[in-house]
Amino acid sequence: MSERTRDTLTEFFRRMSTGDTDGATELFADDVAWDIPGATDLVPWIGPRRTRADIREFYDLLDKGLIKDRFDIERVLADGPHAVAIGRLRSTIRGTGKVIDSAFTIQFEVNDNGLITKYLLLEDSWHVANAVLP
Incomplete structure (x- = not known):
């Protein structure tokens, strides 16, 4: 299963890198447990999603809210259906011009x-929340 998980994430990040x-x-x-925790009252693209x-x-709101500069994946660790991607991102908030520069991790699960x-x-x-504030 680790190979299937890794293949799915490789394809996911490939599509993301081309803007697809x-x-x-x-x-x-069809039913997913998606979340980006944070100040959902300030940052419209974060928070839980299910479909x-x-x-x-999310992608539409993200594109309206910021200009992506970098989204670098440094490492992907997979164990069966579970995986963690570790990386760094940098973006500029469209409304304020402030730059977000943050390390991140993404936890994934991939089904059969x-x-x-x-x-x-x-x-x-x-x-992120402070960058959105004027």
């Missing part, structure tokens, strides 16, 4: 069909 967010969204199961449509909305069923991104949510 529709293709990346297709790699999620592919919710995830598609090679679809992502869990996505938990942990970043410096305090920094």
Whole structure:
């Protein structure tokens, strides 16, 4: 299963690196446990999501809210259906011009069909929330 998990995530990050967010969204199961914890009252793209449509909305809100500069994956560790991606991101908030620069981890689970069923991104949510504030 680790190989299937790794293959799914390799394809997910490949699609993301080319800007294919529709293709990346297709790699999620119909029912997913997605979360990016933080100040959901300030940052519209973070928070829990449960469906592919919710995830598609995330990418739309993210594109409206910030300009992506870097999203570097340093390492992916897989153990059966579970995986963790470790990396660093940098973006500029469109409304304020402030830069977010944060390390992150993403916890994944991949089912037997090679679809992502869990996505938990942990970043410096305090920094993100403050960057959104004027």
